Structures are given as structure tokens and as C-alpha cells.
Amino acid sequence: MSNETMTAAKDNKTLDIAAIREDFPILRRQVKGHPLVYFDNAATSQKPREVIDALVYYYTHLNANVHRGIHSLAEEATAAFEATRDAIRAFINAAHREEIIYTKGTTEGINLVAYTWGRKNLKAGDEVIISGMEHHSNIVPWQIVCEEQKAVLKVIPVNDQGELILDEYAKLLSEKTKMVAVVHVSNALGTVNPVKEIIRQAHDKGALTLIDGAQSSLHLDIDVQDLDCDFFVLSAHKMLGPTGAGALYGKKELLEAMPVFLGGGEMIKEVTFEKTTYNELPYKFEAGTPNIADFVAFKPAIDYINRLGKANIRRHEEELLDYATWNIKEIPGVKIIGEAREKASVLSFVIDGVHPQDVGILLDNKGIAVRTGHHCAEPLMNRFCIPGTIRASFAVYNTTEEIDRLMDGLKKAIKLLA
Amino acid sequence: MSETRPISEIEEEIIEEFALFDSWDDKYEYIIDLGKKLQPLDAVHKKDANKVKGCQSTVWLVADYKNGKVTYQAESDAVIVKGLISMLIRVLSGHTPDEILDADMDFINKIGMTSHLAQTRSNGLRAMVKQMKHYALAFKSLKFDV
Numbered sequence: 324m325s326n327e328t329m330t331a332a333k334d335n336k337t338l339d340i341a342a343i344r345e346d347f348p349i350l351r352r353q354v355k356g357h358p359l360v361y362f363d364n365a366a367t368s369q370k371p372r373e374v375i376d377a378l379v380y381y382y383t384h385l386n387a388n389v390h391r392g393i394h395s396l397a398e399e400a401t402a403a404f405e406a407t408r409d410a411i412r413a414f415i416n417a418a419h420r421e422e423i424i425y426t427k428g429t430t431e432g433i434n435l436v437a438y439t440w441g442r443k444n445l446k447a448g449d450e451v452i453i454s455g456m457e458h459h460s461n462i463v464p465w466q467i468v469c470e471e472q473k474a475v476l477k478v479i480p481v482n483d484q485g486e487l488i489l490d491e492y493a494k495l496l497s498e499k500t501k502m503v504a505v506v507h508v509s510n511a512l513g514t515v516n517p518v519k520e521i522i523r524q525a526h527d528k529g530a531l532t533l534i535d536g537a538q539s540s541l542h543l544d545i546d547v548q549d550l551d552c553d554f555f556v557l558s559a560h561k562m563l564g565p566t567g568a569g570a571l572y573g574k575k576e577l578l579e580a581m582p583v584f585l586g587g588g589e590m591i592k593e594v595t596f597e598k599t600t601y602n603e604l605p606y607k608f609e610a611g612t613p614n615i616a617d618f619v620a621f622k623p624a625i626d627y628i629n630r631l632g633k634a635n636i637r638r639h640e641e642e643l644l645d646y647a648t649w650n651i652k653e654i655p656g657v658k659i660i661g662e663a664r665e666k667a668s669v670l671s672f673v674i675d676g677v678h679p680q681d682v683g684i685l686l687d688n689k690g691i692a693v694r695t696g697h698h699c700a701e702p703l704m705n706r707f708c709i710p711g712t713i714r715a716s717f718a719v720y721n722t723t724e725e726i727d728r729l730m731d732g733l734k735k736a737i738k739l740l741a
Numbered sequence: 742m743s744e745t746r747p748i749s750e751i752e753e754e755i756i757e758e759f760a761l762f763d764s765w766d767d768k769y770e771y772i773i774d775l776g777k778k779l780q781p782l783d784a785v786h787k788k789d790a791n792k793v794k795g796c797q798s799t800v801w802l803v804a805d806y807k808n809g810k811v812t813y814q815a816e817s818d819a820v821i822v823k824g825l826i827s828m829l830i831r832v833l834s835g836h837t838p839d840e841i842l843d844a845d846m847d848f849i850n851k852i853g854m855t856s857h858l859a860q861t862r863s864n865g866l867r868a869m870v871k872q873m874k875h876y877a878l879a880f881k882s883l884k885f886d887v
Contacts, residue, residue, distance in 0.1 A: 678819035
């Protein structure tokens with residue numbers, strides 16, 4: 324990161340976006356003969372030079388398997404690998420480093436909890452509550468385990484603005500509720516859910532809570548102790564880091580009581596053919612050779628976010644969202660899907676008489692990357708009676724000039740398609 | 742409609758048409774225009790059994806077999822897909838099952854469509870061709886016209 328960018332971040336001033344853009348090499352490329360406009364950040368974020376360099380450095384200088392080797396490379400690789408765990412712990416303010424379990428990403432984290440905690444603790448007639456705006460990753464694992472355990476899956480409904488109806492949530496909660504698993508920020512609508520309140524009410528009924536932080540980790544301050552959530556999951560690739568790396572946070576006493584997930588490798592303490600004893604936290608849940616390089620390169624992503632400052636990132640993203648929302652409302656026939664009072668930087672919309680896919684193709688023809696479709700949240704699309712939306716999701720390196728190009732591209736697409 | 746010209750000749754005709762366009766803007770404008778002109782599919786055919794799997798948008802495809810020739814009708818809820826379908830129908834409709842099964846459909850590559858569409862949509866296009874060939878294969882195995 325340039326000195327100017329760092330000064331701006333430290334002084335809590337407006338970020339120098341031009342300098343930040345210099346840190347992301349991919350933003351210099353052309354797509355279909357146009358400079359790339361990348362508005363698919365909710366699917367995956369772009370990576371700063373430091374993250375890319377860390378991957379190259381790892382394979383050039385450090386590559387060795389972690390934890391078991393006695394040679395220097397193995398020790399250095401292990402130190403770099405474990406340093407990321409400390410960075411994640413601090414990033415979400417977990418109390419202990421053993422509470423950070425490495426996963427492939429958010430989806431694996433949710434599956435881990437559903438398969439281990441769920442299978443052990445859910446009994447026939449117990450209830451799991453999710454919300455009507457969950458990504459498939461926070462629906463399907465619970466469906467599977469509920470079916471297996473004969474437990475019941477309940478859903479918090481969503482209102483016309485794309486917010487959870489909390490009165491209905493309160494009615495769903497009962498002594499039967501054993502788990503409440505909800506998304507922090509909706510990938511399809513951008514809605515920021517009041518998870519602290521949701522967690523408090525769940526705890527009042529004796530239920531545990533899991534927060535899907537895939538979309539919130541880059542944008543919102545995360546403090547798992549303040550939230551008091553029992554589990555929190557995140558993915559590196561949605562927060563400027565590499566793909567295939569993520570974390571599950573769980574309260575220590577819960578993780579200790581949970582059965583193991585996958586068998587083999589690091590999760591073992593001692594094996595005989597008669598009996599195996601398992602390793603301690605967090606390794607108990609980390610079977611096999613992990614995705615070492617990507618975890619090593621996850622730390623510079625966290626460091627980068629920390630240096631920019633979440634408040635500064637959020638301020639810039641809010642400006643982008645406000646600017647885009649104000650401009651898109653000027654285009655006839657456009658309807659925004661999801662107008663929650665608390666929103667992260669996602670603009671999801673439909674256009675009268677125009678299929679989202681057609682718009683996506685024509686925008687791509689202008690080098691503008693948006694997402695179209697159901698965003699892996701089909702039940703939510705059904706709730707709004709639409710096949711899908713066009714979604715522009717913004718990140719700290721995006722600019723209002725890029726939004727101007729989106730608006731221009733949209734107007735041209737509508738003219739052609741209508 | 743029965744087609745007397747070979748499939749390769751129709752493919753060549755489309756390749757030549759596309760060669761006239763200077764830019765992808767013009768190509769898309771043409772495809773969208775084809776899509777808008779595509780004959781709508783009768784509502785009774787718009788059922789799950791006629792949906793082509795592998796497409797992001799919804800595509801319904803039906804085929805008919807008369808006098809040894811296969812004719813196709815299709816529709817989509819997305820207009821660019823409709824335009825692409827229109828070209829596939831123009832190339833394959835009115836031919837015998839053998840001619841359809843032998844068609845390499847390389848014109849899709851030659852007009853640059855597969856390289857220009859994202860992989861998922863390009864897969865959708867391939868799924869449509871595959872489904873059209875499946876119909877041809879099914880009709881080929883029939884002893885008589887339906």
C-alpha cells in the first residue's frame with residue numbers, strides 16, 4: 324500500500340481510492356476491449372498485490388508441510404500458517420486462538436457445525452431456525468441434519484423491504500429451539516440483520532446461534548464476544564484474501580464438546596487399530612494437509628483491511644451505494660429489490676420486461692462485471708416472485724466513475740432489449 | 742418447414758452474415774433482433790418436461806417429425822438466448838435425423854459466440870444443441886413418422 328493510502332487511513336480521512344486501486348493489479352486489465360469495472364464483489368473480492376505476493380513468496384521460499392516437520396522450512400511454514408490464526412482471532416475479537424478452526428470457507432464451517440454439533444444434539448421434535456434470506460449454504464446443511472434427526476426447520480419471514488420480521492422471529496422461538504442460524508449481511512439484498520438482538524433472544528430460550536459472516540467480514544466490525552454468538556463463519560476470498568481458506572469461530576467449551584468432523588492427519592493424537600484419540604483444539608477439526616499457502620496469504624489480506632480501517636471502508640462503500648441508488652432510481656422501469664434501512668454495499672434490482680441475464684451479457688460486453696440470477700438464494704427470489712436480479716456489489720476500490728459507466732451501460736442495454 | 746440446402750451451407754451463410762458486423766455491439770443488436778422475431782411457443786409446450794437443463798435462463802424446446810424431417814420450436818424468457826435459439830433452429834430445422842446428428846455446429850465458434858459468452862452461458866448453448874440432437878436420435882430410432 325502506498326504511503327498516501329496509509330496516511331489517509333490512519334487519519335480517518337477519506338481514503339485515497341486512486342492509490343488503493345494501484346494496489347489491485349487486476350483492476351488494470353481490459354475486458355472485451357474496455358477497462359474492467361468489477362461489481363461482483365459479493366461473489367468474490369479482488370486481491371491486493373500483498374496477497375498475491377504472499378502466495379508467490381510461500382511457494383518460492385517456504386513450501387513445506389506444517390506441524391510435523393523438524394526441519395527449518397517446516398517450522399517457518401508452520402509459523403506463517405499459524406500467524407494467520409492469530410490475525411483472524413484479533414480480527415473478530417475471539418477470546419482464544421483455539422476457537423479459530425481453519426475451514427475451506429463459510430460453507431464448510433456451517434457444514435461442520437451441522438454435522439457434528441447437529442448430529443449429536445438435535446433430537447426428534449427439536450427446532451432449528453434459519454431466515455428467509457439465507458444463502459443455500461445456510462439452508463441445505465440444516466435441512467440435511469434436520470431430516471436425519473427428525474428435527475424441524477423453521478424460517479423467519481422477510482418483509483417487502485427485505486428485512487427480517489422480528490415479531491415473527493419472536494413467535495418462532497420456543498423451548499424446542501436448539502439453534503438459530505442466520506446471515507449477518509444478505510448476499511442477494513445487502514440487508515444488514517440485527518444479529519446481536521437475534522442472538523440475545525435465542526439465548527433467552529436456551530438456543531445456540533450461528534452467524535454467517537461471509538458478506539459482513541469485509542464491511543462491518545466483527546466482535547464475536549460482544550455479539551455473544553456461539554459460532555461465526557467467514558471466507559477469506561470475500562475479504563481480499565485467497566480462495567479455499569476460511570474460518571469457523573466457536574466458543575471453546577462448545578467446540579470441545581463437539582464430536583470430530585473429518586478423520587485423518589492433524590486431528591489425531593494417537594492411533595491404534597483398536598482406538599484413536601483426538602488432538603486438541605483447534606487441530607481436532609483440521610484433518611489432512613491444509614490449504615497452507617492460501618492461509619499464509621490470508622494474513623496480508625487481514626492486515627490490509629486493518630490498515631485501511633473498517634470505518635473508512637464502510638464510509639466509502641456507503642457513498643458508492645447512495646450514489647448508485649440515487650442514480651438508478653432515475654432510470655425508468657428499474658425496481659430495487661431490498662431497501663432495508665440497514666444495508667451493506669449491494670444494489671440488487673430488476674427491470675420491467677427485461678431478463679436479468681440479457682442485461683448481464685450486454686454489460687459484460689462493455690467490460691462491466693455484475694452478477695445476475697438467484698444468487699444461490701432461491702427461496703428469497705420466490706419470496707419476491709422474481710426469477711432473479713441484477714446485482715452490483717461494491718468494494719473499497721470501486722469509484723463513482725465506474726457507477727456512471729454501469730448506469731450508462733444499463734440505459735443502453737434497456738434501449739436495446741425493451 | 743423442409744430444408745433442401747445442406748446444414749453446412751446454412752452455417753456458412755450465418756458466418757458470412759456475422760462477418761459483416763464491425764463490433765460486438767452490432768452482433769448483439771442483430772441477435773436481440775432475431776430473438777424478438779422468434780415465433781412464440783404455444784403455452785401448452787411451456788412445461789417442465791420441455792425445459793432444457795443447463796441454461797441459466799429458462800428454455801423450452803419441442804421437436805416434430807414429419808416426412809423424415811425434424812422441425813424444432815423453442816422459446817426462452819431471455820431475449821439473447823431466444824436469438825441464439827433462432828439461429829440453431831435455422832440451421833437444424835427441416836433436416837433428417839442423420840444430417841442433424843452429423844452437424845458439427847462449428848459456426849457457433851466461428852461467429853465468436855462461445856468465446857464471447859461466459860462459460861455458463863456457453864454451456865447452455867451446448868446443452869441446447871445436445872437436446873436438439875437427442876430429439877434427432879430419438880426420431881431416428883422410430884420406424885414411422887409421428
